[in-house]
Amino acid sequence: xxxxxxxxxxxxxxxxxxxxxxxxxxxxxxxxxxxxxxxxxxxxxxxxxxxxxxxxxxxxxxxxxxxxxxxxxxxxxxxxxxxxxxxxxxxxxxxxxxxxxxxxxxxxxxxxxxxxxxxxxxxxxxxxxxxxxxxxxxxxxxxxxxxxxxxxxxxxxxxxxxxxxxxxxxxxxxxxxxxxxxxxxxxxxxxxxxxxxxxxxxxxxxxxxxxxxxxxxxxxxxxxxxxxxxxxxxxxxxxxxxxxxxxxxxxxxxxxxxxxxxxxxxxxxxxxxxxxxxxxxxxxxxxxxxxxxxxxxxxxxxxxxxxxxxxxxxxxxxxxxxxxxxxxxxxxxxxxxxxxxxxxxxxxxxxxxxxxxxxxxxxxxxxxxxxxxxxxxxxxxxxxxxxxxxxxxxxxxxxxxxxxxxxxxxxxxxxxxxxxxxxxxxxxxxxxxxxxxxxxxxxxxxxxxxxxxxxxxx
Numbered sequence: 001x002x003x004x005x006x007x008x009x010x011x012x013x014x015x016x017x018x019x020x021x022x023x024x025x026x027x028x029x030x031x032x033x034x035x036x037x038x039x040x041x042x043x044x045x046x047x048x049x050x051x052x053x054x055x056x057x058x059x060x061x062x063x064x065x066x067x068x069x070x071x072x073x074x075x076x077x078x079x080x081x082x083x084x085x086x087x088x089x090x091x092x093x094x095x096x097x098x099x100x101x102x103x104x105x106x107x108x109x110x111x112x113x114x115x116x117x118x119x120x121x122x123x124x125x126x127x128x129x130x131x132x133x134x135x136x137x138x139x140x141x142x143x144x145x146x147x148x149x150x151x152x153x154x155x156x157x158x159x160x161x162x163x164x165x166x167x168x169x170x171x172x173x174x175x176x177x178x179x180x181x182x183x184x185x186x187x188x189x190x191x192x193x194x195x196x197x198x199x200x201x202x203x204x205x206x207x208x209x210x211x212x213x214x215x216x217x218x219x220x221x222x223x224x225x226x227x228x229x230x231x232x233x234x235x236x237x238x239x240x241x242x243x244x245x246x247x248x249x250x251x252x253x254x255x256x257x258x259x260x261x262x263x264x265x266x267x268x269x270x271x272x273x274x275x276x277x278x279x280x281x282x283x284x285x286x287x288x289x290x291x292x293x294x295x296x297x298x299x300x301x302x303x304x305x306x307x308x309x310x311x312x313x314x315x316x317x318x319x320x321x322x323x324x325x326x327x328x329x330x331x332x333x334x335x336x337x338x339x340x341x342x343x344x345x346x347x348x349x350x351x352x353x354x355x356x357x358x359x360x361x362x363x364x365x366x367x368x369x370x371x372x373x374x375x376x377x378x379x380x381x382x383x384x385x386x387x388x389x390x391x392x393x394x395x396x397x398x399x400x401x402x403x404x405x406x407x408x409x410x411x412x413x414x415x416x417x418x419x420x421x422x423x424x425x426x427x428x429x430x431x432x433x434x435x436x437x438x439x440x441x442x443x444x445x446x447x448x449x450x451x452x453x454x455x456x457x458x
Contacts, residue, residue: 003296004026004029004133005027006152007268008030011268011288011289012030013101014051015289017107021056022395032117033117035101035115036101038244040247042097042209042279045368048092055290057107059106061099065099066094067094075190083353094203096202120136143296144264144265149269150269150273152270160257160261163255166251166253167252170215171249172213172226172229173249177208178208179206179238179239195335196233211226214248251275251276251331253274253327255320259313267288268288269281269285277331278366292309295309308456311378378438379439392435395433397438398423400427401423401424402425404422407445408443412430415452427440439451
């Protein structure tokens with residue numbers, strides 16, 4: 001069985017690597033003529049880094065990227081909040097999306113796959129046995145994953161609605177080389193009545209991502225406007241020596257009406273778009289890809305029935321809803337829409353964020369390490385396993401037992417076969433391929449058998 005994946009961004013590439021790592025053939029189609037070279041989205045959160053590591057594509061990205069030690073919010077020339085990250089468990093890395101995609105493409109190549117560039121999907125047909133996309137010529141597969149971004153052709157052709165609203169007028173951004181007296185150890189944001197301005201250090205000599213909100217819809221010289229904003233909103237002077245890339249965007253909040261239409265699935269920006277504040281978009285898409293890929297591999301490899309695929313949307317849609325809600329609130333908070341909101345932000349809310357307890361809670365949320373499926377369809381567990389998730393790179397199930405002769409092992413192997421790895425540990429627990437706890441409790445082979453049968457029965 002072959003899985004067709006439309007879109008060679010981080011979501012599609014992660015899905016392809018996760019599938020092929022488990023022996024499922026995948027064809028990656030992309031309308032572009034070749035890989036993107038501009039940075040675009042910045043960095044992976046700790047959870048995103050774990051997922052990329054589980055498909056063995058993390059490589060030297062942490063060494064080549066920027067390790068962010070703090071996030072600072074400034075107003076009126078003083079720091080209202082400094083979020084310290086060095087002491088918190090799990091570390092993301094600030095690096096351009098193009099570098100992340102290259103690492104994933106390299107891993108895909110190791111697995112025997114490739115990206116078929118210049119392949120634009122114009123039509124989709126499906127029946128009970130498979131799906132065919134038209135991209136100049138018919139391409140047949142058994143399943144189709146639409147990972148082709150906010151303007152997804154797959155979503156539009158499948159007739160899946162994408163309701164939502166714009167949240168702001170426009171943001172301008174640029175990757176520039178410049179000299180200025182700012183600490184490259186973290187991210188700094190300035191908040192003021194005239195708008196916000198942010199600076200992110202990027203790998204490379206004196207390279208920064210700068211961005212700010214900008215009213216209106218007409219054509220503008222992005223770099224010139226940012227050069228005006230910089231001293232006005234930061235109070236600092238800087239000399240921009242060169243510019244690598246400029247762009248502008250409008251923030252939308254949208255969520256697909258469904259993640260599945262027969263044999264067609266949506267993941268990443270094709271399923272949800274939201275504010276980029278706190279860096280959740282690419283990481284949420286990578287999480288979608290892993291969740292769907294291990295379940296689809298179980299079905300393709302005959303280890304589970306198709307009902308397991310219904311749990312993809314049931315688990316991941318609530319995550320997207322939470323991200324949409326959180327990033328919308330954060331956007332309003334950061335931009336301080338209205339005088340009273342700015343006063344509340346600057347005098348109460350931001351100072352509160354200096355408290356260690358508040359910082360830990362914020363980090364758990366934005367790092368995505370606290371994501372849980374406890375309320376999902378696969379049972380009362382579902383938390384990320386903090387012991388196995390950070391180090392596992394096999395994309396397989398893991399069972400921990402006091403000894404290798406424990407009867408729980410035979411039960412799990414009956415259902416999972418070669419997909420199961422056994423570790424010794426003080427408690428009996430079964431961990432999913434995505435690092436989340438599947439089953440734990442009072443040791444009972446019969447209870448484990450019942451859970452596996454209910455979850456995977458074909």
